[in-house]
Amino acid sequence: MQLDLNLLTALDALLEEGSVAGAAARLHVTAPAMSRSLGRIRRTTGDQILVRTGRTMTPTPYAIAVRERVHELLHQVQGVLAPSRELDLATLERTFTLRWHDSLVASSGPALLSAVRAQAPGVRLRFLAESSIDTPELRRGEVDLEANANPPGAPDIRTESVGETRLVVVVRQGHPLTRVKTVTAKRYAAAEHVTVSRRGNLGNALDDALARLGLTRRVVATAPTEAAALEFARGSDLLISVPEATTRSAVADLGLVVLPLPLELPSARIYLSWHQRYDTDHAHAWLRTLARTALAVDGASSCDLPVR
Template sequence: MTIDHAHILKFDLNLLVAFDALMSERNVTRAAQRIGISQSALSHNLGRLRTLLSDELFVRSARGIEPTPRAQELAETVSNLLCTIQSRLIEPEQFDPATDERTFTLGLTDYLESLLMPSLLATVRDKAPRVNFVVRPIDQDYPADLLDTGEIDIAIGKVETGNELHKRRKLWSERYVVLALPEKIGPSGVIDLDTFLSTPQAVLVSKDGRCRLVDEILAESGLKRLATVTTPHLFTLPILVRDANMIAPVPASFARAWAPVFGLAISPGPVDVPPYDISLAWHSSSDRNTGHTWLRQQILTALEPVRASVVEAKTASDLLVAAE
């Protein structure tokens, strides 16, 4: 493709910066503050860009401003272009783990924190003695806004939402299994549906208080379980199973790590709950940052034993055998 230099000269880089800020903030005042110019200057830049692209780009709404379809189409291209300029021309940062002091903030659910952090700290302790970590608790769903605002560097969890500004790498497919006292499962090693429905359960709920997946699937068949205790704290579940003679559906990777600690058995779930992906996610602006690249590799290394054990156990029955 031949570059039309004369035409490109019309596109002041500041116009693209203004566009990206407006896409992120959806508010003229906040966008102007974000890039350090006056609101009138931002409005002027937007007017120029509208003329150049022959599109309104943003229209007013009750919530502020909303991008037009043309603006949404351009968003990823503009963001990637600015990220490239920043990482390749303005901030060619070099990260030396042996000497650099840096704090990384990780967005994790509690059980993924328990699986990752001991191994991650063991992996980096000698090679990066001045690197520190802050763990930010997140819900099971993907916290895209925390990546957008820079409040977290990395998110690990059920990444199903987000936008074109985010990168994602699948780690493993997670399944639900059932934690129970060994005598509750019996010699068969499997809890049947009748036992599952009639036994009091400790149930993990999301921050909005909903019990998803299992209850939704049961409801499709007109069934309902005994959700005797609901809690947003996953680590409460094995304690309730052990001390209150309950059962609890939990993620398989959590069960495999913690069932032996609490003296519990693992049963395949009698309800066919589709697996979901556990993924590593980050903002595209950090994609080529050397510190972030290093961090992502350390996380992959630290979680490899977990990933390998889940991949090796093709079914929940395999998890049961491996845990015995």
Template sequence: MIDINEHDFHKLDLNLLLVFTALLRERSVTRAARRLYLGQPAMSASLARLRTFAGDDLFVRTAQGMEPTAHALALAQRLKPVLEGLSGALFATNAFDPASSDRTFSVGMFDIGEVTLGPELLGDMEVEAPRIRLALRPVDRANAVAQLEAGTLDLAITDIGGTTGWIRTKPLYQEFFACIFDPKAVRAQVPISLKDYLSHPHLLTSFGGEFVGYVDEVLEQRGLSRHVTMTTTRFSTLPFVLRRFRGIASLPGTAARELGGALGLTVSPLPVEVPPVDLSLVWHARHDTDPGHQWLRELVYRVCMRLAPPEGNKPKSSDRPRGRSREARRR
């Protein structure tokens, strides 16, 4: 909050503050007028208005020039930090040095993104910006825009549909889906057949707690269905449950490969064509010209593209389902 009384400023032409500072520096009406590109009569008239407002002569004529009064010197001491701060805020270049900055940025992403992107982001920051702090927060398509508008998030990684005029997006990549299972519990070949896929119970990530997800919608179009045994709001829960449960989970391919490799689970393409999710960087327009935020966007974009699925893991172009901007809220 800025704690001022706006009505007080109606009594003062703020340009008179420039007249005051020029007279302090030049100690001459003529030179001060020249400095401000004013005529001497206009400068004299401005000084008269200043004197009326301050209730003090402010400057008195001496053999050495226009000398400030004690009131003018006291006023100058109080105005100096205010005017210098105002000048810096309005006209200085907002330089940003990641190597010395200690800013904190908040980035929203799926929990699985914290697992896959988090270590990579920290690794790059350790080299480029050792003092910057990163707050990773949960986000989904349903609440991303609200959090960005409220200022609780600086940046989000999600898929998003229509946006307002104040929301900016930068496309990342299409995330295709895969399934994972424990090979000791689920005896299936890779790629898994549709019969094997449907014959086992399934785990589902659902932010709303529903037992029907997007994969089920695709199956229903073919007159098929699967049995969902449990839902969770977190993708990262799935592989740990699968190590003790004879079931299958479908999740983003990047996460499936990361978690499957780390926990000894088998990763397989889905046996049905499921359109991919179009992931984007999303931020509020208020940050467009912020050098620090520009650096953050470039950092996150670089890391995301480094982890983007290789072309070889995507369906062939002739078989690839068209991407939809639909959030992986229910899988």
């Protein structure tokens, strides 16, 4: 029997996505085409692979048993067939899509873009705003590289820690806290706060730390980005607690004052994430190297961003 390696690719996508529509989106084919591939896989294996359960599809015991083997086989095949020639950056033409935390785009994006343009002028970068919900674009191939504080839990996502740092308090010039000798936890809690949350959350790990001291704070507003929150702080007595490394230049430009955070908090980490399909992609590996370097510029690889 002659085997079609395209069926292995389709089977891997079906088992990873758990649906015909999801697998079709991941492989950039139509749903009817993926349905036909599923039919061929069923005839070849003698197993249903996915069966409908209400509105969802459930993998069969056979599908669950072979899922890891299928994925590993496909990975090996891709490694064998991947071009082994050297990457020619001067002639490379490709568009990469990146979903980075907004403060990382502001602090490290310019360095990455400058390096890319200097080495591969035919490459374009698409920076997307973070979504208010967790999205599967990495798995679907719609996003090439993510950088934020949320390490994906999916086994097919590669995740690399690129550092950590501390939070600081930022206030306007002349804020009452700038006139005290020491910013205590009690004084910090008594102030009014603005927080950054793409989901609009009014609370975060800072509130848990205050609660352990028997203190609470009043958050009067949330902002979707740190740039917006810093503007709120500049025009009022609101204070904001932000990662020092990623906001250093913005704070200086806005004439704001940085104060120490009077709380003991464990450092959070920033992660660079990509789908494992790009492990042997020379151009993607080149971009990852530049991204690591850009995130390390001026300490920006050590970014303490609260999970939102």
